[in-house]
Amino acid sequence: MKQKNKIIGLCVFVFVCISTLFRWYVFEVDAKTNLILALISVIVLTTTIIFFEKLYAYFDKILPYDGGIVRRLILQIFITFIFLNILTQFIVYMAIHIFRIEKVDSLVHSEYTQLAQIAGYFTQLLGVMLMNVGHFTYYSLQKWRENALKASNLEKEKSQVQFDNLKNQLNPHFLFNSLTSLDSLIQENPPLARDFLQQLSKVFRYVLKSKEKGLVSLETELEFIKHYIGLLRTRFGESLQVKFSIAEEDLDLHITPVTLQILIENAIKHNVINENNPLIICVKSEGNMLVIENNIQRKKQVESSNGQGLINLRALYSFLSEKEIMISEQENIFVVKIPLI
The missing domain is CATH 3.30.565.10 (Histidine kinase-like ATPase, C-terminal domain)
Structure with a gap:
């Protein structure tokens, strides 16, 4: 579990760094605003990951992967994407209307708004898909390890039963x-x-x-x-x-x-x-x-x-x-x- 959390933390850090550099290079966002947006990204990603973990655990109970991998992945991606969008809009709204961060407001209403929104949605969807694929890969690896261990134990038990049968009959x-x-x-x-x-x-x-x-x-x-x-x-x-x-x-x-x-x-x-x-x-x-x-x-x-x-x-x-x-x-x-x- 600790190793898993380290990997998630590293992914969040890399993602925030890349998005920060992207904003600075493409949209020429100043350092202070970029830092605020980076903080917003950390909050959004961390909250989304926590939400996804809860959703993942809930689906394990009502819709395990064994019952339909594609259906579950589609539902997880859709629900997580909607949650991420709502959370992002809420935090941006809080930054503009509650905390009165003018740099965020000017960025949102700049000439790059439409392009930035499309890029943002695409980035969010890509991030959500990668998160789901990552979790499914982790699940598959754990399942493979469990099955390999189970197969090994069954093979030992089978061999023991065979030996006892042949020895005693x-x-x-x-x-x-x-x-x-x-x-x-x-x-x-x-x-x-x-x-x-x-x-x-x-x-x-x-x-x-x-x-x-x-x-x-x-x-x-x-x-x-x-x-x-x-x-x-x-x-x-x-x-x-x-x-x-x-x-x-x-x-x-x-x-x-x-x-x-x-x-x-x-x-x-x-x-x-x-x-x-x-x-x-x-x-x-x-x-x-x-x-x-x-x-x-x-x-x-x-x-x-x-x-x-x-x-x-x-x-x-x-x-x-x-x-x-x-x-x-x-x-x-x-x-x-x-x-x-």
């Missing part, structure tokens, strides 16, 4: 269940155990590689999730069914890593899965959205659920897309729609 329960299944397979079916171990290594390799990526292609995510489902099928068999219906043109669109893993794990965590009650998950693309649906057969008690999975996922996508994640229930079907980027 393949939780100890999944690893424990996978190792238990692997132990059984080694004894009962060594070839299948080898295939299981290969898929497990691909799953963890994908997660490790994705830590450095904000987005991956939908095709890449689908390749990963099929390995992940292969591991789950070893545990659940035909009780877990995952169906895909993805349009070819959507495969090049992007998604944040392990999104599908989070949603599938969420469905498994909250629903009963057995031969009599198979969990059916459908993954399909609709326009620029990826839709994940599953039938609802809720568990009475859900272990190790803090309810943060979908919340964190929604927060992450709020940084990546203008579209929000949509979550709904439709006739015993749980639906999550993810924007494709």
Whole structure:
């Protein structure tokens, strides 16, 4: 604020000096009268700037720049110009009729009056326009700084959310269940155990590689999730069914890593899965959205659920897309729609 006031003060000083020199050189106004007119200019400019600051603050409340830059600037210029004219006429009238300053009176009624008035109006209009443009430039600069700081903070938060998601999703329960299944397979079916171990290594390799990526292609995510489902099928068999219906043109669109893993794990965590009650998950693309649906057969008690999975996922996508994640229930079907980027 102090720096801003210094700049305004400097502008007033420069403007008064230029106008004083102009009067002396063009109209040959004597030093005493020129000094009086310079004082009048200082009073007029200072009062106008104070008025403009009040007007600016008032318009910030009723007509912010976001609501229409051109309309606001035109109104500000018009109102400030009218105020400046009225104030100038009032001070000149006071100087002539109240304080009886004859030099001002003779200057006003001299042969240069009409030309001087036109030059004065033009100068006032130019000054008002420069003042408005200056304030708008200052506003834009402040807004840019705020947005840059906000973007920086959001980027940090996004990175933190991504890191936490990637770090926490393949939780100890999944690893424990996978190792238990692997132990059984080694004894009962060594070839299948080898295939299981290969898929497990691909799953963890994908997660490790994705830590450095904000987005991956939908095709890449689908390749990963099929390995992940292969591991789950070893545990659940035909009780877990995952169906895909993805349009070819959507495969090049992007998604944040392990999104599908989070949603599938969420469905498994909250629903009963057995031969009599198979969990059916459908993954399909609709326009620029990826839709994940599953039938609802809720568990009475859900272990190790803090309810943060979908919340964190929604927060992450709020940084990546203008579209929000949509979550709904439709006739015993749980639906999550993810924007494709």
